[in-house]
Amino acid sequence: MVAESWFRSLWKIPQRYEGGSERLQIGVLAFEVASLMSKLVHLWRCLSHKKVSRWREDITTCVGVKKLVSEDQDYIGHLICVEMIETITHVAKSVARLVTKCNDPDLKSFELVFTKLVQTGADPYGWIPPSKKMDRKVKKMERFISVNATLYQEMEVLLDLEQTLRRMKNSETEPENLLEFQKKVMWKQHEVKNLRExxxxxxxxxxxxxxxxxxxxxxxGRIKDVFGIEQNVDDGDSRVTDSDSMYRSLSVSALMQA
Known part of the structure:
Protein backbone atom coordinates (compact mmCIF):
# COMPACT_ATOMS: atom_id res chain seq x y z
CA MET A 1 0.00 0.00 0.00
CA VAL A 2 1.87 3.05 -1.24
CA ALA A 3 -0.51 5.55 0.33
CA GLU A 4 -0.41 3.87 3.73
CA SER A 5 3.38 3.71 3.88
CA TRP A 6 3.59 7.34 2.73
CA PHE A 7 1.35 8.52 5.55
CA ARG A 8 3.20 6.51 8.19
CA SER A 9 6.47 8.06 7.04
CA LEU A 10 5.03 11.45 7.97
CA TRP A 11 5.15 10.61 11.64
CA LYS A 12 8.84 9.77 11.69
CA ILE A 13 10.91 12.58 13.14
CA PRO A 14 13.04 13.67 10.17
CA GLN A 15 16.74 14.40 10.26
CA ARG A 16 18.74 16.81 8.19
CA TYR A 17 22.49 16.80 7.81
CA GLU A 18 24.11 20.18 7.29
CA GLY A 19 27.79 20.97 7.45
CA GLY A 20 28.56 17.42 8.48
CA SER A 21 26.58 17.68 11.72
CA GLU A 22 23.20 16.22 12.48
CA ARG A 23 20.39 18.76 12.74
CA LEU A 24 17.16 17.22 13.89
CA GLN A 25 13.89 18.62 12.70
CA ILE A 26 10.93 19.00 15.05
CA GLY A 27 8.67 16.63 13.11
CA VAL A 28 5.52 15.49 14.88
CA LEU A 29 6.45 17.54 17.98
CA ALA A 30 5.50 20.58 15.89
CA PHE A 31 1.98 20.29 17.28
CA GLU A 32 3.20 20.42 20.88
CA VAL A 33 5.46 23.37 20.13
CA ALA A 34 2.63 25.20 18.35
CA SER A 35 0.54 24.78 21.50
CA LEU A 36 3.35 26.32 23.58
CA MET A 37 3.65 29.19 21.11
CA SER A 38 -0.09 29.75 21.36
CA LYS A 39 0.25 30.25 25.12
CA LEU A 40 3.10 32.73 24.62
CA VAL A 41 1.17 34.70 22.01
CA HIS A 42 -1.87 34.83 24.29
CA LEU A 43 0.22 36.10 27.21
CA TRP A 44 1.92 38.73 25.08
CA ARG A 45 -1.42 40.00 23.80
CA CYS A 46 -2.82 40.11 27.33
CA LEU A 47 0.19 42.14 28.48
CA SER A 48 -0.12 44.84 25.82
CA HIS A 49 -0.49 48.39 27.11
CA LYS A 50 -4.09 48.52 25.87
CA LYS A 51 -5.05 45.24 27.54
CA VAL A 52 -3.30 46.09 30.80
CA SER A 53 -5.06 49.46 30.96
CA ARG A 54 -8.38 47.77 30.30
CA TRP A 55 -8.17 45.08 32.95
CA ARG A 56 -6.79 47.57 35.48
CA GLU A 57 -9.84 49.70 34.80
CA ASP A 58 -12.08 46.64 35.18
CA ILE A 59 -10.48 45.80 38.51
CA THR A 60 -11.18 49.32 39.70
CA THR A 61 -14.70 49.84 38.38
CA CYS A 62 -16.33 46.46 37.66
CA VAL A 63 -18.94 45.67 40.32
CA GLY A 64 -19.11 42.03 39.22
CA VAL A 65 -15.40 41.50 39.84
CA LYS A 66 -15.68 43.03 43.31
CA LYS A 67 -18.65 40.85 44.23
CA LEU A 68 -17.42 37.59 42.70
CA VAL A 69 -13.70 37.83 43.43
CA SER A 70 -12.63 40.53 45.86
CA GLU A 71 -12.76 44.26 46.51
CA ASP A 72 -9.02 44.21 47.20
CA GLN A 73 -7.40 45.41 43.98
CA ASP A 74 -3.94 44.23 45.06
CA TYR A 75 -5.30 40.73 45.68
CA ILE A 76 -6.93 40.59 42.23
CA GLY A 77 -3.67 41.76 40.68
CA HIS A 78 -1.92 39.03 42.62
CA LEU A 79 -4.27 36.38 41.17
CA ILE A 80 -3.70 37.59 37.62
CA CYS A 81 0.07 37.62 38.10
CA VAL A 82 0.15 34.13 39.60
CA GLU A 83 -1.86 32.73 36.69
CA MET A 84 0.51 34.29 34.16
CA ILE A 85 3.57 33.11 36.09
CA GLU A 86 2.20 29.57 36.16
CA THR A 87 1.61 29.65 32.41
CA ILE A 88 5.07 30.97 31.51
CA THR A 89 6.68 28.46 33.90
CA HIS A 90 4.79 25.58 32.29
CA VAL A 91 5.97 26.69 28.86
CA ALA A 92 9.57 27.08 30.07
CA LYS A 93 9.57 23.57 31.59
CA SER A 94 8.23 22.10 28.35
CA VAL A 95 10.90 23.87 26.31
CA ALA A 96 13.59 22.69 28.73
CA ARG A 97 12.67 19.10 27.84
CA LEU A 98 13.29 19.77 24.15
CA VAL A 99 16.63 21.60 24.28
CA THR A 100 18.63 18.38 24.69
CA LYS A 101 18.27 17.82 20.93
CA CYS A 102 19.62 21.24 20.02
CA ASN A 103 23.13 21.73 18.66
CA ASP A 104 23.58 25.24 20.02
CA PRO A 105 25.23 24.98 23.48
CA ASP A 106 23.52 28.22 24.54
CA LEU A 107 20.14 26.65 23.91
CA LYS A 108 21.13 23.50 25.80
CA SER A 109 21.60 25.68 28.90
CA PHE A 110 18.15 27.25 28.57
CA GLU A 111 16.84 25.98 31.91
CA LEU A 112 19.84 27.34 33.82
CA VAL A 113 19.69 30.67 32.02
CA PHE A 114 15.95 30.99 32.62
CA THR A 115 16.51 30.34 36.32
CA LYS A 116 19.11 33.12 36.37
CA LEU A 117 16.64 35.41 34.63
CA VAL A 118 14.09 34.74 37.36
CA GLN A 119 16.64 35.13 40.15
CA THR A 120 18.54 38.19 38.98
CA GLY A 121 16.97 39.46 35.78
CA ALA A 122 20.13 38.51 33.88
CA ASP A 123 19.93 38.03 30.11
CA PRO A 124 23.45 36.83 29.21
CA TYR A 125 22.64 35.87 25.61
CA GLY A 126 20.56 38.93 24.81
CA TRP A 127 17.44 36.87 24.24
CA ILE A 128 15.06 39.72 25.15
CA PRO A 129 14.49 41.69 21.92
CA PRO A 130 12.99 45.19 21.64
CA SER A 131 9.18 45.32 21.68
CA LYS A 132 8.93 45.90 17.93
CA LYS A 133 11.02 42.82 17.22
CA MET A 134 8.90 40.82 19.63
CA ASP A 135 5.78 41.92 17.79
CA ARG A 136 7.30 40.50 14.59
CA LYS A 137 8.14 37.27 16.39
CA VAL A 138 4.57 37.04 17.65
CA LYS A 139 3.24 37.41 14.11
CA LYS A 140 5.66 34.70 12.97
CA MET A 141 4.47 32.38 15.74
CA GLU A 142 0.86 33.11 14.84
CA ARG A 143 1.56 32.06 11.24
CA PHE A 144 3.16 28.83 12.46
CA ILE A 145 0.21 28.18 14.79
CA SER A 146 -2.26 28.68 11.95
CA VAL A 147 -0.36 26.53 9.45
CA ASN A 148 0.16 23.77 12.01
CA ALA A 149 -3.56 23.72 12.79
CA THR A 150 -4.32 23.37 9.09
CA LEU A 151 -1.65 20.68 8.74
CA TYR A 152 -3.18 18.66 11.55
CA GLN A 153 -6.64 18.86 9.99
CA GLU A 154 -5.39 17.90 6.53
CA MET A 155 -3.41 14.97 7.92
CA GLU A 156 -6.62 13.71 9.53
CA VAL A 157 -8.39 14.05 6.18
CA LEU A 158 -5.54 12.25 4.43
CA LEU A 159 -5.70 9.39 6.91
CA ASP A 160 -9.42 8.95 6.22
CA LEU A 161 -8.82 9.03 2.47
CA GLU A 162 -6.08 6.42 2.66
CA GLN A 163 -8.24 4.14 4.79
CA THR A 164 -11.02 4.46 2.22
CA LEU A 165 -8.55 3.70 -0.57
CA ARG A 166 -7.47 0.51 1.18
CA ARG A 167 -11.08 -0.62 1.48
CA MET A 168 -11.67 0.15 -2.21
CA LYS A 169 -8.65 -1.93 -3.22
CA ASN A 170 -9.98 -4.85 -1.19
CA SER A 171 -13.42 -4.60 -2.76
CA GLU A 172 -14.73 -4.96 -6.29
CA THR A 173 -14.44 -1.29 -7.12
CA GLU A 174 -14.52 -0.27 -10.76
CA PRO A 175 -10.98 0.43 -12.03
CA GLU A 176 -12.01 3.89 -13.25
CA ASN A 177 -13.38 4.84 -9.83
CA LEU A 178 -10.31 3.43 -8.10
CA LEU A 179 -7.98 5.40 -10.34
CA GLU A 180 -9.94 8.59 -9.77
CA PHE A 181 -9.82 8.13 -6.00
CA GLN A 182 -6.08 7.39 -6.10
CA LYS A 183 -5.59 10.74 -7.84
CA LYS A 184 -7.54 12.40 -5.06
CA VAL A 185 -5.32 10.77 -2.44
CA MET A 186 -2.15 11.78 -4.29
CA TRP A 187 -3.36 15.37 -4.49
CA LYS A 188 -4.03 15.40 -0.76
CA GLN A 189 -0.57 13.91 -0.10
CA HIS A 190 0.96 16.74 -2.10
CA GLU A 191 -1.07 19.30 -0.14
CA VAL A 192 0.07 17.85 3.19
CA LYS A 193 3.68 17.84 2.01
CA ASN A 194 3.46 21.54 1.14
CA LEU A 195 1.94 22.35 4.52
CA ARG A 196 4.78 20.50 6.23
CA GLU A 197 7.28 22.68 4.39
CA GLY A 221 10.25 40.49 31.27
CA ARG A 222 6.91 42.04 30.40
CA ILE A 223 5.20 40.29 33.33
CA LYS A 224 7.92 41.61 35.61
CA ASP A 225 7.43 45.16 34.34
CA VAL A 226 3.64 45.09 34.58
CA PHE A 227 3.47 43.63 38.09
CA GLY A 228 6.66 45.07 39.53
CA ILE A 229 8.27 41.70 40.26
CA GLU A 230 11.70 41.84 41.85
CA GLN A 231 14.12 38.95 41.33
CA ASN A 232 15.42 37.49 44.58
CA VAL A 233 18.26 35.04 44.98
CA ASP A 234 16.68 31.71 45.81
CA ASP A 235 16.80 31.00 49.52
CA GLY A 236 15.77 27.37 49.08
CA ASP A 237 12.30 27.99 50.43
CA SER A 238 9.62 27.18 47.87
CA ARG A 239 6.81 28.56 50.01
CA VAL A 240 5.31 31.97 49.48
CA THR A 241 5.02 33.44 52.93
CA ASP A 242 3.27 36.69 52.03
CA SER A 243 0.59 36.17 49.40
CA ASP A 244 -0.30 39.86 49.20
CA SER A 245 3.18 40.79 47.98
CA MET A 246 4.06 37.58 46.12
CA TYR A 247 3.80 39.18 42.70
CA ARG A 248 6.19 41.96 43.77
CA SER A 249 8.84 39.69 45.24
CA LEU A 250 8.92 36.13 43.93
CA SER A 251 11.63 33.55 44.68
CA VAL A 252 12.76 31.26 41.89
CA SER A 253 11.74 28.18 43.88
CA ALA A 254 8.20 29.42 44.21
CA LEU A 255 8.14 30.29 40.53
CA MET A 256 9.41 26.93 39.28
CA GLN A 257 7.06 25.03 41.62
CA ALA A 258 4.01 27.23 41.00
Missing part, protein backbone atom coordinates in the same frame (compact mmCIF):
# COMPACT_ATOMS: atom_id res chain seq x y z
CA UNK A 198 5.49 25.81 5.61
CA UNK A 199 4.97 24.65 9.18
CA UNK A 200 7.18 23.97 12.18
CA UNK A 201 7.41 20.32 11.13
CA UNK A 202 10.48 20.85 8.94
CA UNK A 203 12.13 23.44 11.19
CA UNK A 204 15.14 22.37 13.22
CA UNK A 205 15.18 22.17 16.99
CA UNK A 206 17.71 25.01 17.09
CA UNK A 207 15.53 27.35 15.05
CA UNK A 208 12.31 26.49 16.88
CA UNK A 209 13.71 26.55 20.41
CA UNK A 210 15.60 29.79 19.76
CA UNK A 211 12.36 31.47 18.69
CA UNK A 212 10.46 30.04 21.64
CA UNK A 213 13.17 30.72 24.24
CA UNK A 214 13.51 34.36 23.24
CA UNK A 215 9.75 34.75 23.44
CA UNK A 216 9.68 33.21 26.93
CA UNK A 217 12.33 35.65 28.12
CA UNK A 218 10.49 38.61 26.63
CA UNK A 219 7.09 37.63 28.03
CA UNK A 220 8.58 37.09 31.49
Missing amino acids: MSLWNRTYDYTIHLTARSIFTVF
Whole structure:
Protein backbone atom coordinates (compact mmCIF):
# COMPACT_ATOMS: atom_id res chain seq x y z
CA MET A 1 0.00 0.00 0.00
CA VAL A 2 1.87 3.05 -1.24
CA ALA A 3 -0.51 5.55 0.33
CA GLU A 4 -0.41 3.87 3.73
CA SER A 5 3.38 3.71 3.88
CA TRP A 6 3.59 7.34 2.73
CA PHE A 7 1.35 8.52 5.55
CA ARG A 8 3.20 6.51 8.19
CA SER A 9 6.47 8.06 7.04
CA LEU A 10 5.03 11.45 7.97
CA TRP A 11 5.15 10.61 11.64
CA LYS A 12 8.84 9.77 11.69
CA ILE A 13 10.91 12.58 13.14
CA PRO A 14 13.04 13.67 10.17
CA GLN A 15 16.74 14.40 10.26
CA ARG A 16 18.74 16.81 8.19
CA TYR A 17 22.49 16.80 7.81
CA GLU A 18 24.11 20.18 7.29
CA GLY A 19 27.79 20.97 7.45
CA GLY A 20 28.56 17.42 8.48
CA SER A 21 26.58 17.68 11.72
CA GLU A 22 23.20 16.22 12.48
CA ARG A 23 20.39 18.76 12.74
CA LEU A 24 17.16 17.22 13.89
CA GLN A 25 13.89 18.62 12.70
CA ILE A 26 10.93 19.00 15.05
CA GLY A 27 8.67 16.63 13.11
CA VAL A 28 5.52 15.49 14.88
CA LEU A 29 6.45 17.54 17.98
CA ALA A 30 5.50 20.58 15.89
CA PHE A 31 1.98 20.29 17.28
CA GLU A 32 3.20 20.42 20.88
CA VAL A 33 5.46 23.37 20.13
CA ALA A 34 2.63 25.20 18.35
CA SER A 35 0.54 24.78 21.50
CA LEU A 36 3.35 26.32 23.58
CA MET A 37 3.65 29.19 21.11
CA SER A 38 -0.09 29.75 21.36
CA LYS A 39 0.25 30.25 25.12
CA LEU A 40 3.10 32.73 24.62
CA VAL A 41 1.17 34.70 22.01
CA HIS A 42 -1.87 34.83 24.29
CA LEU A 43 0.22 36.10 27.21
CA TRP A 44 1.92 38.73 25.08
CA ARG A 45 -1.42 40.00 23.80
CA CYS A 46 -2.82 40.11 27.33
CA LEU A 47 0.19 42.14 28.48
CA SER A 48 -0.12 44.84 25.82
CA HIS A 49 -0.49 48.39 27.11
CA LYS A 50 -4.09 48.52 25.87
CA LYS A 51 -5.05 45.24 27.54
CA VAL A 52 -3.30 46.09 30.80
CA SER A 53 -5.06 49.46 30.96
CA ARG A 54 -8.38 47.77 30.30
CA TRP A 55 -8.17 45.08 32.95
CA ARG A 56 -6.79 47.57 35.48
CA GLU A 57 -9.84 49.70 34.80
CA ASP A 58 -12.08 46.64 35.18
CA ILE A 59 -10.48 45.80 38.51
CA THR A 60 -11.18 49.32 39.70
CA THR A 61 -14.70 49.84 38.38
CA CYS A 62 -16.33 46.46 37.66
CA VAL A 63 -18.94 45.67 40.32
CA GLY A 64 -19.11 42.03 39.22
CA VAL A 65 -15.40 41.50 39.84
CA LYS A 66 -15.68 43.03 43.31
CA LYS A 67 -18.65 40.85 44.23
CA LEU A 68 -17.42 37.59 42.70
CA VAL A 69 -13.70 37.83 43.43
CA SER A 70 -12.63 40.53 45.86
CA GLU A 71 -12.76 44.26 46.51
CA ASP A 72 -9.02 44.21 47.20
CA GLN A 73 -7.40 45.41 43.98
CA ASP A 74 -3.94 44.23 45.06
CA TYR A 75 -5.30 40.73 45.68
CA ILE A 76 -6.93 40.59 42.23
CA GLY A 77 -3.67 41.76 40.68
CA HIS A 78 -1.92 39.03 42.62
CA LEU A 79 -4.27 36.38 41.17
CA ILE A 80 -3.70 37.59 37.62
CA CYS A 81 0.07 37.62 38.10
CA VAL A 82 0.15 34.13 39.60
CA GLU A 83 -1.86 32.73 36.69
CA MET A 84 0.51 34.29 34.16
CA ILE A 85 3.57 33.11 36.09
CA GLU A 86 2.20 29.57 36.16
CA THR A 87 1.61 29.65 32.41
CA ILE A 88 5.07 30.97 31.51
CA THR A 89 6.68 28.46 33.90
CA HIS A 90 4.79 25.58 32.29
CA VAL A 91 5.97 26.69 28.86
CA ALA A 92 9.57 27.08 30.07
CA LYS A 93 9.57 23.57 31.59
CA SER A 94 8.23 22.10 28.35
CA VAL A 95 10.90 23.87 26.31
CA ALA A 96 13.59 22.69 28.73
CA ARG A 97 12.67 19.10 27.84
CA LEU A 98 13.29 19.77 24.15
CA VAL A 99 16.63 21.60 24.28
CA THR A 100 18.63 18.38 24.69
CA LYS A 101 18.27 17.82 20.93
CA CYS A 102 19.62 21.24 20.02
CA ASN A 103 23.13 21.73 18.66
CA ASP A 104 23.58 25.24 20.02
CA PRO A 105 25.23 24.98 23.48
CA ASP A 106 23.52 28.22 24.54
CA LEU A 107 20.14 26.65 23.91
CA LYS A 108 21.13 23.50 25.80
CA SER A 109 21.60 25.68 28.90
CA PHE A 110 18.15 27.25 28.57
CA GLU A 111 16.84 25.98 31.91
CA LEU A 112 19.84 27.34 33.82
CA VAL A 113 19.69 30.67 32.02
CA PHE A 114 15.95 30.99 32.62
CA THR A 115 16.51 30.34 36.32
CA LYS A 116 19.11 33.12 36.37
CA LEU A 117 16.64 35.41 34.63
CA VAL A 118 14.09 34.74 37.36
CA GLN A 119 16.64 35.13 40.15
CA THR A 120 18.54 38.19 38.98
CA GLY A 121 16.97 39.46 35.78
CA ALA A 122 20.13 38.51 33.88
CA ASP A 123 19.93 38.03 30.11
CA PRO A 124 23.45 36.83 29.21
CA TYR A 125 22.64 35.87 25.61
CA GLY A 126 20.56 38.93 24.81
CA TRP A 127 17.44 36.87 24.24
CA ILE A 128 15.06 39.72 25.15
CA PRO A 129 14.49 41.69 21.92
CA PRO A 130 12.99 45.19 21.64
CA SER A 131 9.18 45.32 21.68
CA LYS A 132 8.93 45.90 17.93
CA LYS A 133 11.02 42.82 17.22
CA MET A 134 8.90 40.82 19.63
CA ASP A 135 5.78 41.92 17.79
CA ARG A 136 7.30 40.50 14.59
CA LYS A 137 8.14 37.27 16.39
CA VAL A 138 4.57 37.04 17.65
CA LYS A 139 3.24 37.41 14.11
CA LYS A 140 5.66 34.70 12.97
CA MET A 141 4.47 32.38 15.74
CA GLU A 142 0.86 33.11 14.84
CA ARG A 143 1.56 32.06 11.24
CA PHE A 144 3.16 28.83 12.46
CA ILE A 145 0.21 28.18 14.79
CA SER A 146 -2.26 28.68 11.95
CA VAL A 147 -0.36 26.53 9.45
CA ASN A 148 0.16 23.77 12.01
CA ALA A 149 -3.56 23.72 12.79
CA THR A 150 -4.32 23.37 9.09
CA LEU A 151 -1.65 20.68 8.74
CA TYR A 152 -3.18 18.66 11.55
CA GLN A 153 -6.64 18.86 9.99
CA GLU A 154 -5.39 17.90 6.53
CA MET A 155 -3.41 14.97 7.92
CA GLU A 156 -6.62 13.71 9.53
CA VAL A 157 -8.39 14.05 6.18
CA LEU A 158 -5.54 12.25 4.43
CA LEU A 159 -5.70 9.39 6.91
CA ASP A 160 -9.42 8.95 6.22
CA LEU A 161 -8.82 9.03 2.47
CA GLU A 162 -6.08 6.42 2.66
CA GLN A 163 -8.24 4.14 4.79
CA THR A 164 -11.02 4.46 2.22
CA LEU A 165 -8.55 3.70 -0.57
CA ARG A 166 -7.47 0.51 1.18
CA ARG A 167 -11.08 -0.62 1.48
CA MET A 168 -11.67 0.15 -2.21
CA LYS A 169 -8.65 -1.93 -3.22
CA ASN A 170 -9.98 -4.85 -1.19
CA SER A 171 -13.42 -4.60 -2.76
CA GLU A 172 -14.73 -4.96 -6.29
CA THR A 173 -14.44 -1.29 -7.12
CA GLU A 174 -14.52 -0.27 -10.76
CA PRO A 175 -10.98 0.43 -12.03
CA GLU A 176 -12.01 3.89 -13.25
CA ASN A 177 -13.38 4.84 -9.83
CA LEU A 178 -10.31 3.43 -8.10
CA LEU A 179 -7.98 5.40 -10.34
CA GLU A 180 -9.94 8.59 -9.77
CA PHE A 181 -9.82 8.13 -6.00
CA GLN A 182 -6.08 7.39 -6.10
CA LYS A 183 -5.59 10.74 -7.84
CA LYS A 184 -7.54 12.40 -5.06
CA VAL A 185 -5.32 10.77 -2.44
CA MET A 186 -2.15 11.78 -4.29
CA TRP A 187 -3.36 15.37 -4.49
CA LYS A 188 -4.03 15.40 -0.76
CA GLN A 189 -0.57 13.91 -0.10
CA HIS A 190 0.96 16.74 -2.10
CA GLU A 191 -1.07 19.30 -0.14
CA VAL A 192 0.07 17.85 3.19
CA LYS A 193 3.68 17.84 2.01
CA ASN A 194 3.46 21.54 1.14
CA LEU A 195 1.94 22.35 4.52
CA ARG A 196 4.78 20.50 6.23
CA GLU A 197 7.28 22.68 4.39
CA MET A 198 5.49 25.81 5.61
CA SER A 199 4.97 24.65 9.18
CA LEU A 200 7.18 23.97 12.18
CA TRP A 201 7.41 20.32 11.13
CA ASN A 202 10.48 20.85 8.94
CA ARG A 203 12.13 23.44 11.19
CA THR A 204 15.14 22.37 13.22
CA TYR A 205 15.18 22.17 16.99
CA ASP A 206 17.71 25.01 17.09
CA TYR A 207 15.53 27.35 15.05
CA THR A 208 12.31 26.49 16.88
CA ILE A 209 13.71 26.55 20.41
CA HIS A 210 15.60 29.79 19.76
CA LEU A 211 12.36 31.47 18.69
CA THR A 212 10.46 30.04 21.64
CA ALA A 213 13.17 30.72 24.24
CA ARG A 214 13.51 34.36 23.24
CA SER A 215 9.75 34.75 23.44
CA ILE A 216 9.68 33.21 26.93
CA PHE A 217 12.33 35.65 28.12
CA THR A 218 10.49 38.61 26.63
CA VAL A 219 7.09 37.63 28.03
CA PHE A 220 8.58 37.09 31.49
CA GLY A 221 10.25 40.49 31.27
CA ARG A 222 6.91 42.04 30.40
CA ILE A 223 5.20 40.29 33.33
CA LYS A 224 7.92 41.61 35.61
CA ASP A 225 7.43 45.16 34.34
CA VAL A 226 3.64 45.09 34.58
CA PHE A 227 3.47 43.63 38.09
CA GLY A 228 6.66 45.07 39.53
CA ILE A 229 8.27 41.70 40.26
CA GLU A 230 11.70 41.84 41.85
CA GLN A 231 14.12 38.95 41.33
CA ASN A 232 15.42 37.49 44.58
CA VAL A 233 18.26 35.04 44.98
CA ASP A 234 16.68 31.71 45.81
CA ASP A 235 16.80 31.00 49.52
CA GLY A 236 15.77 27.37 49.08
CA ASP A 237 12.30 27.99 50.43
CA SER A 238 9.62 27.18 47.87
CA ARG A 239 6.81 28.56 50.01
CA VAL A 240 5.31 31.97 49.48
CA THR A 241 5.02 33.44 52.93
CA ASP A 242 3.27 36.69 52.03
CA SER A 243 0.59 36.17 49.40
CA ASP A 244 -0.30 39.86 49.20
CA SER A 245 3.18 40.79 47.98
CA MET A 246 4.06 37.58 46.12
CA TYR A 247 3.80 39.18 42.70
CA ARG A 248 6.19 41.96 43.77
CA SER A 249 8.84 39.69 45.24
CA LEU A 250 8.92 36.13 43.93
CA SER A 251 11.63 33.55 44.68
CA VAL A 252 12.76 31.26 41.89
CA SER A 253 11.74 28.18 43.88
CA ALA A 254 8.20 29.42 44.21
CA LEU A 255 8.14 30.29 40.53
CA MET A 256 9.41 26.93 39.28
CA GLN A 257 7.06 25.03 41.62
CA ALA A 258 4.01 27.23 41.00
